[in-house]
Amino acid sequence: MLVLCGPGNNGGDGYVAARYLAQAGWPVSVAAYGEPKAGSVSALAAARFKGPRQPFTPEEAQRADLVVDAVFGAGLSRDLDKGVSAVLGAASRRVAIDMPSGIDGGTGQPRGRVSKALMTVTFVRPKPGHLLYPGREDVGELVVADIGMPSAALASVPPRAWRNHPGLWHLPVLSAESHKYTRGVVSICAGQSMPGAARLCAGGARSAGAGLVRIAAEQGADLFRSGPPGLVVDDAPLPDLLEDARRKVWVCGPGLTEREVEGALPLLLAAQKTVLADAGALSAYAGAPEKLRGVAVITPHMGEFTKLFGPVGQDLPTAVRKAAKDLNAVVVLKGPTTLIAAPDGRLAVNTHASPALGTAGSGDTLSGVIAALLAAGMAAWDAAGAGVWLHGEAGLQAGAWPLAEDLDRYLGPAREKATKMQGGALI
Ligand SMILES: NC(=O)C1=CN([C@@H]2O[C@H](COP(=O)(O)OP(=O)(O)OC[C@H]3O[C@@H](n4cnc5c(N)ncnc54)[C@H](OP(=O)(O)O)[C@@H]3O)[C@@H](O)[C@H]2O)[C@@H](O)CC1
Numbered sequence: 001m002l003v004l005c006g007p008g009n010n011g012g013d014g015y016v017a018a019r020y021l022a023q024a025g026w027p028v029s030v031a032a033y034g035e036p037k038a039g040s041v042s043a044l045a046a047a048r049f050k051g052p053r054q055p056f057t058p059e060e061a062q063r064a065d066l067v068v069d070a071v072f073g074a075g076l077s078r079d080l081d082k083g084v085s086a087v088l089g090a091a092s093r094r095v096a097i098d099m100p101s102g103i104d105g106g107t108g109q110p111r112g113r114v115s116k117a118l119m120t121v122t123f124v125r126p127k128p129g130h131l132l133y134p135g136r137e138d139v140g141e142l143v144v145a146d147i148g149m150p151s152a153a154l155a156s157v158p159p160r161a162w163r164n165h166p167g168l169w170h171l172p173v174l175s176a177e178s179h180k181y182t183r184g185v186v187s188i189c190a191g192q193s194m195p196g197a198a199r200l201c202a203g204g205a206r207s208a209g210a211g212l213v214r215i216a217a218e219q220g221a222d223l224f225r226s227g228p229p230g231l232v233v234d235d236a237p238l239p240d241l242l243e244d245a246r247r248k249v250w251v252c253g254p255g256l257t258e259r260e261v262e263g264a265l266p267l268l269l270a271a272q273k274t275v276l277a278d279a280g281a282l283s284a285y286a287g288a289p290e291k292l293r294g295v296a297v298i299t300p301h302m303g304e305f306t307k308l309f310g311p312v313g314q315d316l317p318t319a320v321r322k323a324a325k326d327l328n329a330v331v332v333l334k335g336p337t338t339l340i341a342a343p344d345g346r347l348a349v350n351t352h353a354s355p356a357l358g359t360a361g362s363g364d365t366l367s368g369v370i371a372a373l374l375a376a377g378m379a380a381w382d383a384a385g386a387g388v389w390l391h392g393e394a395g396l397q398a399g400a401w402p403l404a405e406d407l408d409r410y411l412g413p414a415r416e417k418a419t420k421m422q423g424g425a426l427i
């Protein structure tokens with residue numbers, strides 16, 4: 001076994017690992033890339049390792065059955081030089097300490113040529129870089145180890161980002177006195193050219209537990225009347241519908257043209273409704289995100305996000321947090337890893353999903369799910385995190401090739417599973 005140790009604390013962890021491995025009887029040696037600073041804890045750890053040293057070369061890395069990568073972790077401050085990449089790349093099997101060397105822990109972006117680890121062992125909490133692509137691919141199996149960090153030390157570095165998980169939010173549960181209005185009403189603006197999107201959105205909202213879902217279709221009402229029997233279709237003009245105080249939560253965007261968005265969104269905002277803006281409502285305001293001010297949640301995929309806010313650069317967490325702050329709304333940046341940012345800087349990182357969700361219309365379903373949770377009274381960031389998790393769970397349950405409409409029947413069971421994980425009652 002060969003432990004590759006860098007000059008900082010990550011190297012220090014490597015010397016400690018080497019000492020423990022030697023104590024456990026493993027044949028282990030160390031190859032150092034630079035020496036730790038005199039007097040540092042890493043220098044102390046290096047001095048306590050009494051085993052053999054090898055040169056830091058590709059040949060040594062290739063000879064080892066297993067290489068432990070403790071060259072750089074969270075302190076990576078510039079691109080890897082080619083020599084380090086060559087040594088890391090020569091190892092056939094590699095376990096990384098904290099981060100695979102060369103991956104930025106904050107963003108998941110590579111800094112230089114990085115090769116994939118079998119496993120990465122990090123401490124206390126995962127970092128965004130473990131969960132965001134492309135770093136997520138290079139991490140291999142992720143182990144989060146408890147190293148007995150004192151709670152006072154943990155409290156001094158409160159997290160700013162969380163892994164999205166049912167422990168992060170609380171789903172409302174049904175009480176014996178619940179009725180459709182306490183469960184919440186979701187209203188959806190429907191377009192005439194792509195009515196399927198509003199139907200998918202409605203299916204997501206109903207299946208995620210909304211008490212009542214209504215489609216505001218105006219002249220297009222006939223397009224929806226042959227739909228599911230529990231779905232209410234309104235043909236009255238939007239201003240009349242907005243007078244109903246029970247209809248607090250609205251989805252605007254799925255299947256809407258720019259003109260339809262411009263006809264509806266300003267009215268919803270003027271009526272101070274809780275609005276989730278998606279799809280057409282995002283493309284309608286390309287380069288002018290301020291027109292969305294007043295919405296509660298937006299759910300762009302990367303293309304829509306870029307059209308709205310411009311190129312994101314390498315640091316997605318920072319870009320999505322900034323967008324949420326500037327817009328004063330929750331921003332859900334959808335993708336294989338979905339980021340959910342609140343205006344106050346909280347960030348949830350969701351990996352609980354399946355590539356099976358990458359099918360047309362699945363984002364419309366997600367909008368409906370989040371809207372149902374908003375209508376049930378959840379705060380916007382919580383509703384968005386919970387909605388993304390339930391949608392991801394439905395995707396995981398639905399097999400490899402579901403259609404968007406297939407997701408609906410997995411949403412109820414997903415909600416039950418999340419509630420059980422929260423230790424709550426089911427009804
Ligand atoms: N914090 C905690 O609570 C805990 C932390 N722990 C551990 O500490 C690790 C973080 O330690 P760290 O801050 O010392 O950073 P680390 O990754 O060792 O790198 C810094 C050194 O590398 C150098 N360097 C950087 N990039 C370079 C490059 N491309 N090419 C060449 N050199 C480069 C950099 O040089 P400089 O930029 O200063 O010139 C500096 O010398 C963390 O990942 C985890 O393993 C655990 O023990 C648990 C508790």
Ligand SMILES: Nc1ncnc2c1ncn2[C@@H]1O[C@H](COP(=O)(O)OP(=O)(O)O)[C@@H](O)[C@H]1O
Nearest residue numbers: 334335336353354355357358360361362363364
């Ligand atoms: N590879 C993937 N892994 C996990 N989730 C994915 C993947 N690809 C897409 N998704 C999810 O599927 C949904 C697609 O939404 P969107 O791009 O708006 O599609 P549409 O507009 O067709 O509904 C998002 O929730 C996204 O996070």
